Amino acid sequence: MVDRESVRRWVAGYETAWRDSDADAVARLFTPDARYARSPYDAEELVGHDAIRGFWTVDEDAAFTMTAEPVAVEGDVAVVRLEVRYTAPDEQEYRDLWVLRFADDGRVTDFEEWAYWPGKAWTASP
Structure with a gap:
């Protein structure tokens, strides 16, 4: 059973790993057969540690802030x-x-991201 505090801890671990480009953290955060969809329509979702590690890099010059709440x-x-x-x-x-x-x-077995950013259409209508 998962609770809000365990979710917050997992997200904090994810943020730290993402910020540090810590590919080794993938095994701590995700199950070996985890599915990672970068979008709900991701036709090529990542499956397994190796695939997620391949995606798990951040530009060394990248600086970001992140807030998260379950x-x-x-x-x-x-x-x-x-x-x-x-x-x-x-x-x-x-x-x-x-x-x-x-x-x-406590590791994630299925990750699905719904990302939005300013200027991106919120509707399929013209």
Whole structure:
């Protein structure tokens, strides 16, 4: 069973690993067969530690702030709302929702990201 505090700890670990480009943290955060979808329509979702590690790098000059708060936790699933602001090398803001499914050991087995940023259309209509 997952609770808000365990979700906050997992997200903090994710942020630290992402900030440090710590590819070894993938094994601490994700199960060996974890699925990682960078979008709900990701046709090429990442599966397993090696695939996630390959994606797990940040530009060494990147500087960002991140705030996150679980908005729903039920059973082994959590939804987290995030705001990420890159300040270098380019300024960019994202607001995300993460849908996370946790394994019994506290690692994530299924990660789905819903990312939005200013200027991106929110509708398919012209």
